[in-house]
Amino acid sequence: MTETAPRPPVGDSQSGVLLLPTAPRRMGPITRFLVLRLVICILVVELAGSLLVVLGGTAARAAGLSLVFPGAGFLYTAHPGLFVLTWVLLSIAVVLWWGMSLHLGIPGVWLLGAAGSAMFADAPRLIADDGTTWGWAVAVAYLLAATCVGALVWSFEARFRRKRALVPELNEYLSTVRVPEQSQELREPDDMDAELLRWAYELTLQPVDRFDGFEWGEQLHGGTVIRYQLNYLGWALAPFAVNYVPNALCTIEQAMRNLVLKQLDLRVWRYWQFLNRVGNFDSNPDPLVRDNIMLSGFTGDQINLYEAATGSTRFDEPGSLTFVWEDGRTFAYDHHTWMETVKRNFERSRLGFFPCEPGWAFAACNTLGAQALFGHDRLHGTSMWSSIEARWRETLEREYLMPDGNYANIRSTHTGLSWDTGETPGGEYFTTGSHSFKDVAPDLHDRGRALSLRGVPEKLSMLKFAISDGMLQLQLPEEWERNRVRKSATPSWTKLIGGARAIGESELAEAAIRAHDAQCATGLGWPERPVATGVGNLALHMLVRWSTPLDNAAINTRGHVPPKGPIVESAPWPHVLITLARSLDGSSLDLALRPGPTPTDSPIGLALASLLPGARYRLVGDGVDMQVPAGADGRSAISLVLDRPLRLSLALCATAEEATS
Amino acid sequence: MISMYLNCAKVWTHLVRLVCRITGRPQVTYAAPPLEDRRGPR
Numbered sequence: 001m002t003e004t005a006p007r008p009p010v011g012d013s014q015s016g017v018l019l020l021p022t023a024p025r026r027m028g029p030i031t032r033f034l035v036l037r038l039v040i041c042i043l044v045v046e047l048a049g050s051l052l053v054v055l056g057g058t059a060a061r062a063a064g065l066s067l068v069f070p071g072a073g074f075l076y077t078a079h080p081g082l083f084v085l086t087w088v089l090l091s092i093a094v095v096l097w098w099g100m101s102l103h104l105g106i107p108g109v110w111l112l113g114a115a116g117s118a119m120f121a122d123a124p125r126l127i128a129d130d131g132t133t134w135g136w137a138v139a140v141a142y143l144l145a146a147t148c149v150g151a152l153v154w155s156f157e158a159r160f161r162r163k164r165a166l167v168p169e170l171n172e173y174l175s176t177v178r179v180p181e182q183s184q185e186l187r188e189p190d191d192m193d194a195e196l197l198r199w200a201y202e203l204t205l206q207p208v209d210r211f212d213g214f215e216w217g218e219q220l221h222g223g224t225v226i227r228y229q230l231n232y233l234g235w236a237l238a239p240f241a242v243n244y245v246p247n248a249l250c251t252i253e254q255a256m257r258n259l260v261l262k263q264l265d266l267r268v269w270r271y272w273q274f275l276n277r278v279g280n281f282d283s284n285p286d287p288l289v290r291d292n293i294m295l296s297g298f299t300g301d302q303i304n305l306y307e308a309a310t311g312s313t314r315f316d317e318p319g320s321l322t323f324v325w326e327d328g329r330t331f332a333y334d335h336h337t338w339m340e341t342v343k344r345n346f347e348r349s350r351l352g353f354f355p356c357e358p359g360w361a362f363a364a365c366n367t368l369g370a371q372a373l374f375g376h377d378r379l380h381g382t383s384m385w386s387s388i389e390a391r392w393r394e395t396l397e398r399e400y401l402m403p404d405g406n407y408a409n410i411r412s413t414h415t416g417l418s419w420d421t422g423e424t425p426g427g428e429y430f431t432t433g434s435h436s437f438k439d440v441a442p443d444l445h446d447r448g449r450a451l452s453l454r455g456v457p458e459k460l461s462m463l464k465f466a467i468s469d470g471m472l473q474l475q476l477p478e479e480w481e482r483n484r485v486r487k488s489a490t491p492s493w494t495k496l497i498g499g500a501r502a503i504g505e506s507e508l509a510e511a512a513i514r515a516h517d518a519q520c521a522t523g524l525g526w527p528e529r530p531v532a533t534g535v536g537n538l539a540l541h542m543l544v545r546w547s548t549p550l551d552n553a554a555i556n557t558r559g560h561v562p563p564k565g566p567i568v569e570s571a572p573w574p575h576v577l578i579t580l581a582r583s584l585d586g587s588s589l590d591l592a593l594r595p596g597p598t599p600t601d602s603p604i605g606l607a608l609a610s611l612l613p614g615a616r617y618r619l620v621g622d623g624v625d626m627q628v629p630a631g632a633d634g635r636s637a638i639s640l641v642l643d644r645p646l647r648l649s650l651a652l653c654a655t656a657e658e659a660t661s
Numbered sequence: 662m663i664s665m666y667l668n669c670a671k672v673w674t675h676l677v678r679l680v681c682r683i684t685g686r687p688q689v690t691y692a693a694p695p696l697e698d699r700r701g702p703r
Contacts, residue, residue: 098673421669
């Protein structure tokens with residue numbers, strides 16, 4: 001990496017954690033340019049409005065006042081209801097600007113208000129005599145405009161100064177902090193893990209064009225967006241594959257593959273042409289070529305994790321990721337060209353981050369895009385991430401960083417504006433992406449982690465007193481899910497489990513998992529959900545639950561590592577559910593099997609491979625005790641009646657030499 | 662960062678709910694919309 005990216009000082013930090021800039025700037029250079037351009041545009045409108053107010057007759061003056069302050073001309077012509085209507089429409093335009101990139105909404109309502117004011121100058125009044133004008137509206141319009149601008153400037157400046165005042169204290173903390181190590185315990189899957197895995201398999205192993213059990217609704221911004229459900233499930237299964245079943249990838253590989261293939265379904269990505277038309281005036285439906293990092297970055301990361309967890313390179317094949325549009329047009333990609341497209345979008349972005357929805361560049365999504373390039377480099381030895389890393393970091397640290405170490409969630413690439421849109425608490429965060437910068441910027445991860453965990457160990461340690469019989473004896477309040485269809489306590493539990501792990505409290509994390517299961521389990525199976533929450537939040541819960549000892553940042557950094565020891569090459573889904581298949585010593589195999597969603601009384605067959613050729617193994621546990629001779633090719637087959645959960649161990653009894661002597 | 666005093670995410674959800682109510686479509690379903698036939702690749 002070049003040294004052009006800004007590096008916060010570390011010299012005075014005894015802890016080795018990066019300190020915050022002591023003289024932070026209000027805006028980065030590109031944001032400042034965009035904001036100045038916006039201010040000039042508004043000044044031009046104010047000037048034009050003022051000229052009409054000074055020089056015009058009643059209609060022109062009304063139009064001018066509506067330019068000075070949206071809808072104020074309606075006050076001048078004694079139509080207060082239309083003034084209120086203008087502001088209702090303006091508020092909706094703000095939401096649609098954010099929600100569907102309707103960039104012309106606000107200026108449109110503003111201009112419509114001006115035109116309407118002029119047209120209504122001679123219209124009948126409801127609450128005054130015809131032809132009445134309210135002269136006081138002129139002063140009120142300027143007063144409201146000044147108040148509005150003043151409030152926005154004040155809100156920006158007050159927030160900046162409040163955060164800047166915290167810098168000495170925060171740097172003192174950062175320079176001496178000793179953040180606890182993250183816990184990395186090896187878990188044994190329990191009954192709920194099995195239920196969750198069974199649900200995830202049934203959901204993902206249905207035919208690729210079937211989506212039974214997924215939550216469908218609007219596909220732009222809400223909690224019913226299907227692409228995110230697919231991402232989250234893919235992210236959740238990756239650590240399960242690596243931590244629990246690295247030696248039996250047969251079923252989970254197909255599940256993760258299907259989750260990627262479902263992203264190619266037209267119903268999943270059709271939304272893009274609408275957004276591209278509205279926000280970019282571009283009718284190209286290709287979902288990758290321009291913007292849309294919320295698909296390309298997120299799913300790029302998902303593809304990397306699929307490859308890193310399973311070792312499958314099927315998406316490296318040309319055309320393996322082909323989108324087919326309504327009219328038959330195809331947009332053919334593969335793992336490599338997908339990532340090259342992400343990289344090109346980064347490179348041509350003026351801000352350094354490129355948009356999700358047209359005109360809106362989110363720090364979270366651009367971190368996902370960074371993770372995607374990073375992961376591809378790790379898997380394939382390319383240098384896509386390293387070629388954009390310096391600029392990416394510069395954008396993050398100069399354009400998005402706030403004085404207290406938070407990063408703004410969102411920025412308009414047209415106006416430079418950021419505000420709390422209600423998507424994340426406060427509209428800001430200390431770390432973001434799904435790996436919290438751990439892979440793409442470890443130093444920023446450490447700083448963000450230290451800041452976000454400030455005071456957390458003290459708070460969470462109090463909870464340990466509520467542990468009894470290995471379970472937290474409390475219930476968490478239910479909160480509205482993003483789509484506001486239902487309330488759920490699962491997201492709060494997920495945060496608590498993640499927080500406990502983050503400070504090394506694995507006992508607390510396990511107790512929280514059990515308490516979550518006790519409070520939120522429904523006892524239902526697919527197509528219903530085994531936990532009282534939506535698909536997205538359930539997948540995020542599984543992601544956190546299964547992210548130990550390795551999380552996805554570690555998997556993304558590590559790339560694919562073939563399993564050591566015996567492997568289960570095939571197992572007949574849906575008759576059998578494998579919840580554990582790992583070898584801790586490289587020669588034996590810990591195996592946990594359960595009846596699948598379609599159990600059978602007949603013996604089920606498991607194909608084993610990677611055994612020592614000619615060696616003799618023994619499979620024992622839960623009433624099973626059988627000899628397993630390995631063939632000369634290191635393969636074998638076993639047959640079991642699976643009428644109950646079985647916890648088994650396959651251990652080497654004798655090598656080929658020992659067996660024949 | 663400025664303050665807009667407007668929770669866009671919450672208002673968006675209410676707008677979606679309103680549109681669904683007007684159009685008679687459910688806000689959330691557990692069945693995917695049908696996938697119509699497409700013409701062959703070109």
